[in-house]
Amino acid sequence: MPSPTSTSISVVLTGSGGAGVMTAGQTFLDAATSCGLYGLMTRSTGPQIRGGEAAAMIRLAPHAVQSLDDRFDVLLALDFDNLQRFAAEIPLDRNSLIIADSGAGEPPAFLTESGAKLLLIPMAKLAKGIPGGRVSMIGLGALARVIGLPEQSIITAVENSIGKKKPEALVASAQAVKLGAESAAEFPQVGKLDLTKKPAGPRWSITGNEAAGYGAIRGGIKFVAGYPITPATEVLEWMATALQQCGGTLFQAEDELASINMIIGASYGGAPSLTATAGPGLSLMIESLGLAVASETPVVVIDVMRSGPSTGIATKSEQSDLNIAVYGLHGDAPHVVVAPLSIDDCLLTAQWSVHLAETMQTPVIMLSDQFLGQARVVLDKPAEVNFDTKRLTVQGVKSGYERYAITPSGISPMALPGVNGGQYTADGLTHNARGTPSSQAKDHIGQLDKRQHKLDAFDYGQHWAEIDGEGEVAIITWGSSCGPIREAIARARAEGVKIKLIAMRLISPARPQQLTEALKGVKRALIFEQSHTGQFWRHLRAHYDLPAEVVPIYRPGPLPIRPGEVYEHILQGVKP
Amino acid sequence: MPSPTSTSISVVLTGSGGAGVMTAGQTFLDAATSCGLYGLMTRSTGPQIRGGEAAAMIRLAPHAVQSLDDRFDVLLALDFDNLQRFAAEIPLDRNSLIIADSGAGEPPAFLTESGAKLLLIPMAKLAKGIPGGRVSMIGLGALARVIGLPEQSIITAVENSIGKKKPEALVASAQAVKLGAESAAEFPQVGKLDLTKKPAGPRWSITGNEAAGYGAIRGGIKFVAGYPITPATEVLEWMATALQQCGGTLFQAEDELASINMIIGASYGGAPSLTATAGPGLSLMIESLGLAVASETPVVVIDVMRSGPSTGIATKSEQSDLNIAVYGLHGDAPHVVVAPLSIDDCLLTAQWSVHLAETMQTPVIMLSDQFLGQARVVLDKPAEVNFDTKRLTVQGVKSGYERYAITPSGISPMALPGVNGGQYTADGLTHNARGTPSSQAKDHIGQLDKRQHKLDAFDYGQHWAEIDGEGEVAIITWGSSCGPIREAIARARAEGVKIKLIAMRLISPARPQQLTEALKGVKRALIFEQSHTGQFWRHLRAHYDLPAEVVPIYRPGPLPIRPGEVYEHILQGVKP
Amino acid sequence: MNMIPLADQAFKPADYKSEVKPVWCPGCGDHAVLVSFQRAMAQLALPPEKVAVVSGIGCSSRFPAYTNCYGFHGVHGRSLPIASGLKVARPDLTVIVASGDGDGFSIGGNHFLHACRRNLDMTYIVMDNRIYGMTKGQPSPTTEPDWDTAIAPGGTGLSPFHPLVIALASGANYIARGYSGDVNGVASLIVQAVQTPGFSFVQILSPCVTFRPDQQKSWKPLVHEASVPETDDPSVAARRLMSDDGFNVGVLYRGKRPAHDPKPLADLPPSHLEAEFAV
Amino acid sequence: MNMIPLADQAFKPADYKSEVKPVWCPGCGDHAVLVSFQRAMAQLALPPEKVAVVSGIGCSSRFPAYTNCYGFHGVHGRSLPIASGLKVARPDLTVIVASGDGDGFSIGGNHFLHACRRNLDMTYIVMDNRIYGMTKGQPSPTTEPDWDTAIAPGGTGLSPFHPLVIALASGANYIARGYSGDVNGVASLIVQAVQTPGFSFVQILSPCVTFRPDQQKSWKPLVHEASVPETDDPSVAARRLMSDDGFNVGVLYRGKRPAHDPKPLADLPPSHLEAEFAV
C-alpha cells in the first residue's frame, strides 16, 4: 500500500461572521466527490454560538482517507479575523499556498512565519461586482483552479445543493466561481490531484455519527431515548427521522438519568434500545448502567467522547472516557465496551454493539469520539455484515420460571411481558435465580459468577481486533487513533520498516489469550492513544501480559493526532 | 504480639420479631466494657424492615479486636425462627455452645450439624414468671454465667441504658438476669475470659461511621449535604447534631446530585465541606466530582461501600467500589482516593481526607465500608493527630488575578467570594489561568498537567500506608480487609512465619517509589481484597511494578473475611 | 365507580398476588394498598401478564414483586422513565408505577414533572407516608417542618410542598388522593386512573407505623371525602388543590387531554435509509 | 419600584461588567438581560465582590463570566444546589442564579422544586427562549408542541408546562415574569427579587434569534403588563398563573414566608464531642 500522503491534497477554508465557510466546504467536498475523488472533512469553530470564526478542513484523494494529513496544501482564508486562534490546528509550510483577500489587511503571524506562498485576490471586490455574488464562491473558484479541480464541478455542486428554485443565485454563483478561477489562472498548480482513477463501485458520503445511527438500526434498534449533547446530538437527530421511517421511536428525555432508564424500560419490554451521549451524560447514566448489569437488560450506549474532564471542550476529540466506560460502575459490574476503528467502522461497531447487547443481555458502551462522529468521509460503500442477532426469550412458561437461571452459557432465557406464566420482577437488588431479593452469599456469588461468565465465555470471533502486518515491534491502539496510525504505518512500511498493528475493537472484557496469540514474536509494544494519563495503556497493563518492552505514547486533545506525529514515534520505537 | 484468638470470646445473639436482640447485644457489650474488657459488635438482620430475624455478633477480649473471629463460642438463640438464614454467618463447631429456649422446637439443621453442645433453658417460661420479664434478659443472664461475666455488670448496663425512670423495669430485668444465670449455673464455663487485666487509660466505644464523622469535624468540616443511604446514613445522622454544636450546618438534599453540588457551592464559598454516601449515591455524584476536579474545589466524599452492583445488598460489606472511586470520572480527572485501615482509623483517615482536599484543592473520596462503618468497637482512646490544614487563599488581590495560575506546586491561591478584586468564575469548561473558557491546546494541556502535578508532587508523608514486619513474602491489602489480615498475620508469626504487611491508606494517586521501597527484598506478594474481580489487584498491576510472583486473593461479600480464611492463604502463600 | 360483584369477575384479586412475602412491617399501610391494587386489577379484568408494575427503591417500591404481574424494581427515583420507555415500546401493556414520597417527590421529582407533561397512558401511585421508611426515618418533601429526626434534629423547618398542584401544573390528566385505610376507595381510584387516558396520578396516604407512629391514629379522623365534585378545569383545580388540607380524598381533577401515543410513520427496512448516503 | 437616578448611585452598571466578550449571537435576548442585571445591581448598590452568580450549562448559563461578580459556571442543571450550598456557607453574599429553560426546567427540574421549597434567600433568573440554544435547537419543556426540530420532526406533540405554577406549588416566595426587550422592567423585577426574602423566581422571555427566529418579532406584541395587581394569596395566584397566556409580565406573586436561614446552635470545639464516645 503506497503512502497516501503523496496522492492526497489537503485544503482548509476559514472565515468569520457568517462567511459561509461550512457551506462552502461542503460544496467543495461534493464537487470533488462528483469528480470521482474520495475525501474527508472536519470542522472547527470558535466559541461563539453563531457568526464566529470557522474552519472547514478537507482532504481529497483518489482513494479513501481516514485521517487528516500532517499539513495543508492550501489555506483559503476568506478573511483574517481571529484566524490566529486556529494557528495550532492549521499547520502550513513553505510548500503551502495561502489564498486570501487582497483587502484583508495584515495576515496573522503564524501565516507569515510558515513561509507559505501567498496568492492575494480581491475576492470581496470581485464578489461585489456580481449581483448576489458571494466571496466564498470567488474563493472556491480560485481554489479549484489551483488544485486542478474543474470549476464546473463546483457550479454543479451548488446547483445540487440550492436546487433550481433560485435561478438568480445559481447564475451569481457560477459567475463568481469562474471569476475566482480566472484570477488564479496564472498561478502554478498545487499538488497533484489524480482525477483519472474512477471509483469501481458505489460510494457513500457519511459521518461517523450517521454511520453509528445506521449501524444501530441495522442491528435492530427500535427505541432510542436521549438528551442532546455535543458531539453526540447528531446520532439522535439522525436517528429521529430514520426510526420514524423504520418502525421505531425516539424520545428526547428530560435528562440522561431519564434516557438510560427509558431504554432499560423499553428493552425490558422487548425492544432493542439505545442512547447516545458524551462524557457528562455518561456520568449521569452510571448508576442505571449498573441496574442494567444486575437486571440483565440489554442496552447500547454510544459515548461520543470529547475533551474532558467535566464540561471540558465539547467540540474537540479525546479518548479519555475509557476509564469511566470500563471501570466507572460501582460494585463488580461486568459489561461490554467496544470502539469503532474508523469513521465508517462506526456502522459495523454499532451494529455489533446491538448484537452483543441483545445476545448476552448486557449493557454495551460504544466509545466513539468527536473526530469519528463529526468527520464526514467519502468512501466506497461499506460491505454489508449480518449478525444473527436474537435475544434468548421464552414462550410457553411452566410454573417456577427462573428469569436468572444459572445456565452453562451464563445467559438465561428472558420472558417478555405478555407471556403468560413468565411473570417475574427484574431487580437491581441481589437476587436468586427467580429474581427474588436475597442477601445470601450463595445467591450473590452465584449471580456475580454468572454475569462475569456470560461475557468471558462468549465467542467474540474475529471482531475483537483488527490485526495486520508482522514484525518484532507492534503498535497496540484503539478507536480514532487508528486512522493516523494506519497511515503512519503505511509510510513506515513503504520505507521498509516492519511493524505489526493490533487495533482493538473490544476494549472490555479483556481477551488475554487472543492478545497473547497476536503478540507472538513481538518483542516491543508501542501503545498509542489520545489521553493525558495513558488510560488505555494502564488498562492493558491491568489485564494483559504485555511484551517485555512497552512504550506508552499518549497525549490529550484537543489537537488531532497526525500521521507524521505517529510516524516519528514509530521511527523512534523500532530503534533497537 | 500473641494471637488474639486465644484470649477472646465470641458470642452471637439471635432472635426474631422484636425479640430485642440488638438492645440485648448492646447491653451485653456495655456490661463487658464495664468489666474492663474490649470488644467488637456487628449486626445482621433479615430483609424485613422491622420485626424480622436479627443477630448481634460480639467479640470480647482483654485487648482491642478489629475483626470477627473464625467461629463463635456461644450462640444465644432466643428463638429458632428463620435462624437458618444466618447459617453461613454463624460458624459453630463442637466446642461451641448453643443456649436456646427449651420450648423453641426443632433446631435448624446447621446447629445440629455443627456438633455444638446445646444448653436448653425454658427462657420464655421463666420470663413469663416475672412481671415485665423479658426473654432476652434471661438469656443474657445465662450467657454471662457461662462465659464468666459477672451478672451484676448486665444489670448495671440495663440501669445505665433505661435510666432510673422505670424502677419496675429495672427490677424485672435484674430478676430475669439472675434467673437466667442460675439456670446455667451447672454448666461448665466456656472459653477463658481474662477479667484481671485493666485498661491503662480511657477507652472509647465508637462505630466507624461515628469515627468518620468526628474525624471530619476535627479536620475542619463546616458544611455537610447528604442524602440518606444505607450504610452511610449514620455518618450524616451523627454529624447533624454534632455540627449544630460545632458551628456547622447539615442539609438533607433532594438527591445525591444535589448533595455533591451543594458541597461544591459551600466549599467555593470557603467552608470545608463533605458528603457521605454508598455506591448508588456515588454513581450519581460522578459528573459533579469531575466539576470539582476541573474547578479545583475541595470536597470530601465518604463512600461507605456495600455489596454491589446496583442496589445489591445494602446491609452487607464489600470492597468493590474501588474502580468507580479511582477510575469512575470521565476525561482525565485526577483526584484522591483514600481508605481507613480499621474502624477507629476512620477518624484519622477522615481527618486526613479533609486535610488533603483543602490543601490540594481537590475532591477526596474516602472508601469506608459497611463493616468498618457499622461495627462498634471498644478500644483505647485513639491518639490525637493534628494536620496543619489550611487552604491556600488570597487576600489583597491586584488586577489580573489568576485563579488557576500555573504554580510550582500546581496549587493556586484561591480567592473567596467577598475579597475585592478576586472576582473570577469557577468553571468546568477547559479554561486558561484566569478561568476564562478556552479551547486552545496550550490551556487544555497546561491545566491538565497542573492538576495531575499537584497530586503527584504532594508530600503524603508516612500516612500513605501502614507497613510492618519483614520477610520475602508480603501481603498488600487495603481497607477493612486489614482487620482479619492483621490477626491472621499475628497467628502466622506466632508460628514462626515471616511475612510483611503493607496496608495502603492512599489508593490513588499511586506512589510507585514508596511501594518499590516497601517491597525491597520481597519476592512474592499476596494481594488481598474483598471483591469479585480483583479490583485492587488490577489497580496495583496498572500502576506499580510488582514482585515477580503475585498471588491475587479476592472474593466478594456478603460474608465477612475471617482471620482463619486469611491464615490458610498465608500458609499456602509462604510455601516455596 | 361501582364494583362488579366478585363472583362475576373473570379474575379474582388473588390472581394478582405473588408467592413473595412482603418485607413490610405488620400494620404498614402499604399492605392495604396492595389489596386495593389486587381488587382494582380484578375489577378491570386485566390478565396479570398484560400488566407491568414498575418501581424505584423504598418500602413502598417493593410493591412489584408482591404482585403476580410483570415487575421492574429499578433504582431509587427512576421508576417513571423505566415505565415510560416500556409503555412506548409496549403500548399493549397496562403500566402501573408504584412509588413513595421520597422516591417519587424527592430524588424522583424531575421525572414526576416530565412524566406528567409527557402524558403517556399510565398510572402513578405514590404511597405517601411523609417519611423515608426504608432508610429508617428521614424527612421527605411532604414531612411536616417540625417533625424531629436524627438527620434534621428539631425538624427541617421547611414547609411540605404540594405534589398534586405540581402534577397539575406539569400536565397530569387525572389527579386523585386516597387513604390506605379505605381499601375499596383506593381500589376505585386506581380503576378510574387506569381507565382515564393519559398520565394518572394517585397520592395514597399510607401510614408508616414504624417511623411515623403518629399517623395511624391521627390520620383516620382527618381524612374526608372532597366536598366538591371533580373538575376538568385546570385553573379551578389549581386553586382548590393549592388550598386544600391534604386529607380530602377522591378524584380531584380529571382532564380531557388525549394520551400521548407516539407512532412511527412507516416500517421500512433499514436498507431504505442508505439512499441518503449514496453520492 | 423607582430607579435611583444614575448619578446618585454608589455603583454604576459598568462596575458589574467583566472583560470577557459574550459568545452570544448578535441580537440574542441574553445581551439585554445582562444589561438589566447590571442596572439592577447598581440600583441595589451591592459591591460586586459581595455578589455571586451561579449557573449551569447553556447559552444563558454563560452569564456569570460576563459579570464582574464572583461566578460559578457549573454543570448542566445543577446551578441551584451549588447556589444553595454557597448561600448556607456564606449568608453574607447576595446569590443570583442564571439559567435557561433547558438547564432549569428540563435537566434541572428537581432542584427547581426543592430550591423553591427550601426558600433560601436567593434569586433565580431563567432566560426562557423555549429552545436549547447551545446544542443548536432542540425543544425544551416550554417549547410549543408543533415546533419542528431535527430531534422531534414535526414537533414533540407535548404541551409546554407551567414553570410559574410549579414554583408556586413548590414554595417560591416571589414569582415574576419579564421580557428581555424591556431592559428597565427586567432590572426592576430583579431588584425586587433580591429585596424580597426567600427564594425569588424570575422567568425572562429572552428570544433566541438563531434557533427561534420567530420569537424576536412575534413576542413583542404579545407581551403585556399583568392586568391585575400582584397577590400574596397562593390559591389566587395558582388560579391566575394556571390560566395566564404566558406573556403577562410583572410581579405575579409575592409571599410572606420568611427566608429559611439555618444556623448552628453553638460553636464549641470538636473535642467537646468526645464525651459521647467515652465509656
Ligand SMILES: Cc1ncc(C[n+]2csc(CCOP(=O)(O)OP(=O)(O)O)c2C)c(N)n1
Ligand atoms: C441513589 C440512592 N440514594 C439513596 C438510596 C437509599 N434509599 C432507599 S429507599 C430511600 C427512601 C425511600 O423513601 P420513600 O420513597 O418515601 O419510601 P418508603 O420507604 O417511605 O415507602 C432511600 C433514600 C438509594 N437506594 N439509592
Ligand SMILES: Cc1ncc(C[n+]2csc(CCOP(=O)(O)OP(=O)(O)O)c2C)c(N)n1
Ligand atoms: C449532562 C449534560 N447533558 C447535556 C449537555 C448539553 N447541553 C449543553 S447546554 C444544553 C441545553 C441548554 O438549553 P437552555 O438551558 O435552554 O439554554 P440556552 O442555550 O437556550 O440559553 C444542553 C442539553 C451538557 N452540557 N451536560
Ligand code: SF4
Ligand atoms: S418502615 Fe414504615 S413504610 Fe416501611 S414497611 Fe415499616 S411501616 Fe411500612
Ligand code: SF4
Ligand atoms: S443560539 Fe440562541 S440563545 Fe444561544 S446565543 Fe444564539 S441567539 Fe442566544
Ligand SMILES: [Mg+2]
Ligand atoms: Mg415514604
Ligand SMILES: [Mg+2]
Ligand atoms: Mg433555552
